[in-house]
Amino acid sequence: MKPNLTVEIGSILLKNPVMTASGTFGYGQEFADYLDLNCLGGIITKGLSLKPRAGNPTPRIVETCGGMLNAIGLQNVGIDEFIEKKVPYYRTIDTRVIANFFGTTVEEYAELAGRLDAIPEVAGMEVNISCPNVKQGGIVFGTDPAAAAAVVTAVRERTTKPVIVKLSPNVTDIVAMALACQEAGADALSVINTITAMAIDLKTRRPVLANITGGLSGPAIKPIALRMVWQVSRAVKIPVIGIGGIMTATDALEFLLAGATAVQVGTASFLDPGTAGRIVQEMEEYLVSEGISDVRELIGALKV
Amino acid sequence: MQFKSLVISNVELSPGYWRMRMTAPPPFAGSRPGQFLMIKVTEGADPLLRRPFGIFDTGTFVTQFTDCGSQTFLEILYKVVGKGTAMLAALHDGDRLDILGPLGRGFTPGDPAGEKILVGGGIGLAPLYFLARELVGTSRVRLFAGGRSREDILCITEFERLGVETYVATDDGSLGDRGFVTQVLEKHLLSAKDATIFACGPMPMLQATAEIARRHNVPCQVSLEAFMACGMGACLGCVVKGKEHRDDHPDYRCVCKEGPVFDHCDLLWEKGEGGNS
Numbered sequence: 001m002k003p004n005l006t007v008e009i010g011s012i013l014l015k016n017p018v019m020t021a022s023g024t025f026g027y028g029q030e031f032a033d034y035l036d037l038n039c040l041g042g043i044i045t046k047g048l049s050l051k052p053r054a055g056n057p058t059p060r061i062v063e064t065c066g067g068m069l070n071a072i073g074l075q076n077v078g079i080d081e082f083i084e085k086k087v088p089y090y091r092t093i094d095t096r097v098i099a100n101f102f103g104t105t106v107e108e109y110a111e112l113a114g115r116l117d118a119i120p121e122v123a124g125m126e127v128n129i130s131c132p133n134v135k136q137g138g139i140v141f142g143t144d145p146a147a148a149a150a151v152v153t154a155v156r157e158r159t160t161k162p163v164i165v166k167l168s169p170n171v172t173d174i175v176a177m178a179l180a181c182q183e184a185g186a187d188a189l190s191v192i193n194t195i196t197a198m199a200i201d202l203k204t205r206r207p208v209l210a211n212i213t214g215g216l217s218g219p220a221i222k223p224i225a226l227r228m229v230w231q232v233s234r235a236v237k238i239p240v241i242g243i244g245g246i247m248t249a250t251d252a253l254e255f256l257l258a259g260a261t262a263v264q265v266g267t268a269s270f271l272d273p274g275t276a277g278r279i280v281q282e283m284e285e286y287l288v289s290e291g292i293s294d295v296r297e298l299i300g301a302l303k304v
Numbered sequence: 305m306q307f308k309s310l311v312i313s314n315v316e317l318s319p320g321y322w323r324m325r326m327t328a329p330p331p332f333a334g335s336r337p338g339q340f341l342m343i344k345v346t347e348g349a350d351p352l353l354r355r356p357f358g359i360f361d362t363g364t365f366v367t368q369f370t371d372c373g374s375q376t377f378l379e380i381l382y383k384v385v386g387k388g389t390a391m392l393a394a395l396h397d398g399d400r401l402d403i404l405g406p407l408g409r410g411f412t413p414g415d416p417a418g419e420k421i422l423v424g425g426g427i428g429l430a431p432l433y434f435l436a437r438e439l440v441g442t443s444r445v446r447l448f449a450g451g452r453s454r455e456d457i458l459c460i461t462e463f464e465r466l467g468v469e470t471y472v473a474t475d476d477g478s479l480g481d482r483g484f485v486t487q488v489l490e491k492h493l494l495s496a497k498d499a500t501i502f503a504c505g506p507m508p509m510l511q512a513t514a515e516i517a518r519r520h521n522v523p524c525q526v527s528l529e530a531f532m533a534c535g536m537g538a539c540l541g542c543v544v545k546g547k548e549h550r551d552d553h554p555d556y557r558c559v560c561k562e563g564p565v566f567d568h569c570d571l572l573w574e575k576g577e578g579g580n581s
Contacts, residue, residue, distance in 0.1 A: 016315075021540075024539070025538060026536075026537060026538040030537050030538050031536070031538070034536075035307075052554070053554075054554025054556060055540060055543070055554070055556065057540075058530075058531075058541075058542075058543060058544070059531055060540070060541045061531055061532070061533055061539060061541030061542075062531065063352060063353050063533075065350060066349050066350060067352065068352065068353060068533060070533075070539070070541060071541070072540045072541065073554065074541070075554075085375060091330070096373070106345060108550055118469055199537060218349075218352055219349045219352070226392060242512070247349070263501050264535075267533075268536065269538070270353060270354075270533040270534040271344060271352060271353050271354055271533075271534075272306075272344070272402075273306070273404070273536065274306065
């Protein structure tokens with residue numbers, strides 16, 4: 001028998017727990033040639049802002065052992081072009097589209113939430129309070145529980161759609177951040193964004209990235225992400241979405257055991273655009289081979 | 305498209321420079337000169353990301369002594385510069401690779417009546433061979449190849465075999481003229497009729513070529529190289545500044561998707577910190 005793969009994030013029913021992470025999957029359509037988007041649990045868009053943003057100078061990316069650093073700087077088309085040029089495509093696909101967005105002030109976050117709330121094709125929103133690569137790209141809100149709560153409260157007032165808050169790992173106490181967001185009305189938490197890091201070129205004695213520091217992603221960060229998902233999911237009542245270095249169904253299932261209700265595939269989509277689709281398939285095969293009828297049985301099932 | 309490929313041959317042409325031939329699915333033969341590939345060198349996580357390579361050649365050959373019919377192939381030229389390319393150089397016939405491609409926008413040949421001027425620096429010759437093979441049927445084609453020394457000048461014989469007139473310049477004068485290839489280019493450009501320039505190589509060479517093209521009012525297409533994670537416009541890691549770029553008016557273009565071939569007029573070539581150099 002076909003096992004149940006559906007999970008719920010707030011009021012959003014996902015057909016399976018596998019989504020694609022913001023900033024690694026464009027707006028979705030870019031990947032349509034490489035996998036069936038309809039097989040995904042959801043697509044998280046590139047982070048959106050009120051106005052288009054240019055992003056950082058180059059070099060913006062560099063590979064490091066088991067991962068990569070990026071300092072893209074939230075380059076995006078802006079909410080208006082998103083609505084005009086990207087949203088119509090979402091009517092042609094059958095998966096949940098969640099819009100990731102960020103502001104530089106609480107008011108901007110609120111305004112964007114209101115704009116996104118009015119788009120029927122957008123099932124929910126992921127609030128980015130954790131981009132490490134721009135001075136006012138949300139990280140100020142991502143490291144202070146009171147500031148995070150202020151953003152979430154303002155967003156909550158402008159939308160009835162599920163609000164997911166994407167947390168930064170670059171804090172002393174991620175549980176305090178998680179609790180503040182839950183208290184302020186978040187429906188779910190995405191854990192984690194990239195880890196601030198750097199790479200140095202000995203020959204030139206310069207940082208490799210023009211931004212000096214960047215966000216580390218890829219398999220190198222999986223153990224840290226697992227630990228944070230475990231810590232956060234034990235402390236909160238709302239669902240946690242696990243992110244960090246997921247390359248295979250095994251990785252994804254480990255996040256579920258740690259307490260994640262769903263996962264997002266990020267960097268892996270860069271090296272193999274079909275990764276997320278393959279993980280869905282392998283996850284189902286695992287459930288069948290283990291005789292597990294419902295993927296939800298695995299959520300938080302870690303034996304400690 | 306994404307496909308698994310078998311290495312057919314992998315040969316060192318010159319110290320550190322390699323030429324690899326591998327299998328490709330039949331639709332690959334429709335790729336355009338200037339388009340590129342993203343190759344996953346190993347199945348493991350180190351190196352993690354794919355590496356971009358220009359297409360040196362593609363076509364079909366008939367497999368001898370079997371009934372298999374024709375086989376589509378592709379070739380790349382590459383220089384061993386790091387761990388990924390070193391692993392590539394260690395591969396033998398029969399080894400497998402995972403390839404995405406053809407990707408990006410290639411060269412636009414333009415009016416066949418005009419002369420075609422190819423300018424290549426070092427490994428930048430790779431996409432120009434594929435282009436030359438297409439152009440020689442209809443146009444006069446000249447190649448200006450540059451490098452540090454004679455060991456950096458690749459596949460000149462292959463170009464000559466196509467009927468391309470070749471001019472070489474090396475920094476140390478060990479082959480051809482001593483100096484920059486762009487100096488040789490400028491000397492000969494005046495004799496060219498309705499020329500179009502197609503250039504691929506290091507950024508300073510492209511900048512000098514674009515400057516010459518601008519001065520002589522000659523159309524010029526440049527193929528850029530950039531760090532990239534995905535090759536399909538998602539990571540936004542490979543952007544370059546477009547002609548309208550200003551601090552308060554960003555105009556970034558993806559090398560992978562909007563390029564790698566650009567009209568030189570569409571890019572910002574400002575000297576110093578503001579431009580793409």
